[in-house]
Amino acid sequence: MFKWMHRQHQHVTAQRQQPASSQTNEQSYDNVLEEIQAQLRHIADISYQQLHPGKDSACTLIYIESIIDKSILYDQIIKPLQAAGQAATGEELMSAALGGSLTSVQSVSVTDVKHAIAGILDGSAALIVDNLTAMCLFPLSKYSQRSISEAQNEVLITGPQEAFVESINANVSLIRHKLKHPDFKMIKYSLGEYTQTTTYLMYIEGLCDPDTLQQVGTKLSEIQIDSILGSNYVAEFIDHEPLSPFPIIQFTERPDTLVASLLEGRIGIMVDGAPQTLIVPVTFFSLMQSPEDYFQQYVASTWIRWIRFFFVIASFLVPSIYIAITTFHPEMIPSDLLTTIAAAREKIPFPALAEVLIMELTFEGLREAGIRIPRPLGQTVSIIGAIVIGQAAVQAGVVSAPTVIVVSITGIASFIIPHFELGLAFRLLRFPLLIMGGALGLYGIIIGMFIMYWHLVTLRSFGVPYLYPLAPLVLQDWKDVFWRVRWPKMNKRPYSFGSNHEQRQQTEDE
């Protein structure tokens, strides 16, 4: 039966793999215009503008109105065409258009109908002279897009507030505003069969590792998929550790983060249509850094980093240690605290592990629901969450107050992690560790932590060890890990990502 199902599946996918437009019936057309019209039939928003009908230089402009810059079209293309077409022949017109003497807009010559259609769909205007097969494309794309706004997911108090938007040109302009050096290179890829998404691979030549660059570039060019709708699609393709809960790719929607990473020797991938950019390679400690650390005083940012590390550990250890110690090792708790906890747990019907699991799952549900709550209801629902779940559950005797405290501390701690994907990893890891702690006590927690640590130590992100510079120990790079030294002291680039150029600043002895 499985073989039969497999054969059916193969039949269906075989049919699906060929886009309809490539199954060309071998018809011949009188001219390219008819061929294009045949391929683009049933598309309502394509305009065919005929110029000089009846003359020798009769030509047609094909474009899609909604994605083209109409003022440039009318001023720079149609007007000169109308002026020139009065007297010239078709060939003269086409050669003028291709030669650049007709209009100030740059022209691209195409001979193949497929390329012409791709260009039209990409926001160019195609000029077809009726009797000729040569075609000319004028790139005039202008998509409507969101304006540059604040970063919503990476919020800072001080520092630049702008964030990427969906249009790749706007994003590149934000980057170019910050990086003005010829070594900043961008390689273009068009990914996705139906979406033809523009993707740029960005790096600074001389700072990044050529092997990593090659690896990433190869992976990008190997992507064969129907559509790329967001940067996560690309991320999952280049992710070489899909089974690890820890992210080996960093996402950011802030241009300053991207530029700082490029300057460290990392590689950025920008995908059209999504504001998140990918940055590879990544280490655990770079995911624990927030851009805010660099826009504040170094003492303050050091302190906040320590708080962050402490709460990261708290976010996945507190529930399991609470369960393990109260259930298996109560002699470790000081007497007064023990009496308080025991008093609070007197009438609770559930065992401690079940109680914590219920509260944790409720909290996760609340968190998810909170993302989708329509703004008018947000206030009400948060009150319901706090009062019903927190207060009333404790007073009704369904859960105990220490459990609520433990779960809230864990919840708050998990939001402290600046990068969402790492926070997600710890959120997920909390549950197995909780089960281990509830089943095997502190020994179970130690086993779980050991396995996790083992995994982290052997994990590599595009060749860079994940726990660099802690393991392997490279003390010269500790200036920016657990504390941040002042900018004048950060005069060398991190050793891991890049190649040769170590000196970041001009010091006196250079």
Place this chain on the structure above:
Amino acid sequence: MNRLWLVSLLMSVLTLSITGCWSKMEINDRSFVSGLFIDVTDVPGEVELTLVTPLPNRFASMGQSSGTGSASPVAIISEKADSLPEAFRKIQESLTRKLTWGQTKVIVLGRKYAEKGVEELVEWGARQQSFQLKSYLFIAEGRAKDITKLSPIYEQSPSEVLREFANRRTLLNTRLKDVLQSISDHQGLAVNLLKIKNKTMISEPEPSSMWVVMNGAALLQSTKMIGTLSESEARGVGWVYRSLKDPQYTVMLREGRCSVNLHHQKAAIKPVLQAGGHLFRIKMTAGADIVAADTKLDVSKPEVLHSIEQAINDKLTADLRSALLKSKQVKADVLQLGSYLEWWYPAEWGRLKAMWPDYYKEKVRIDILSRVEIKHYNGELKPIWNLK
């Protein structure tokens, strides 16, 4: 790679069988014993075991209602049986929760029980892994069970009160494991002695409250109690045990008296081999702060200070000497001088070990030297009525 994972998985699963961590028990299925009180009964050969366990459900209701409940927050349970484990079993059988040792802080022995010998307690306690050998040991002058009737005015349970007695370090803070150590060395030990007083406290609703004080120390030799020390003698011994914290001494001067607080006490013991009987030099040093100088003598003068120091030194030496004299009479090597001999002159100790208690009584000589220096005057230099 696959094989590596499989082997690691197998090893991890195998180690699970040796953890012993499957004995999960909810916190509310346990009852934590906070104090242990042991007596002999009138029937010879029988012991009475009293356990003090805090009751979380009473704590819970007290937290909510916030009133002085008439119900006590601890449960005090007693049973008589032929041996301690039997008595323990009888108590456990009548309880709904499992008695757990993890939080035991205090063990009190009745005097008669201590004089009979604590072998059973030591054996039972040392053999159970979860029994807290670090719990403090006390001996009550009468019956240990009567101590549980004390009114814990500042604390919540009697065992908390006794634990704080030891924590405050006003006298001694001997633990059960010190007893184990002294037994294995065949030497003696001093343990706090508790005495019951009835006081009338105006703030309490009851007409008279039972108040427990530490009244000197009891001398243990190996497993039996064989003597007592008065309070000042016990302080001397406590000095050498380093269990005294900020003791205050009052001495009489040529005219008037002076009270001082001592800090940074040190006691150094060194044995010296001598033909007639070995000599042990005990040197006690400390710094002193004057608490009150109720005297017309000019305290700012060095001679007066020296005289105060001399008086204190004399008192300390006399206290310790009388303690040691008493311990020699009962053949209890309370300062563990035998251990010092063993450390410095092991061959000599090997020779004397078998007859050490007798040797200690007859032959050992002790030389006590005390050096106290007054370091601070505290608030004022001379008494305000003596400023001339």
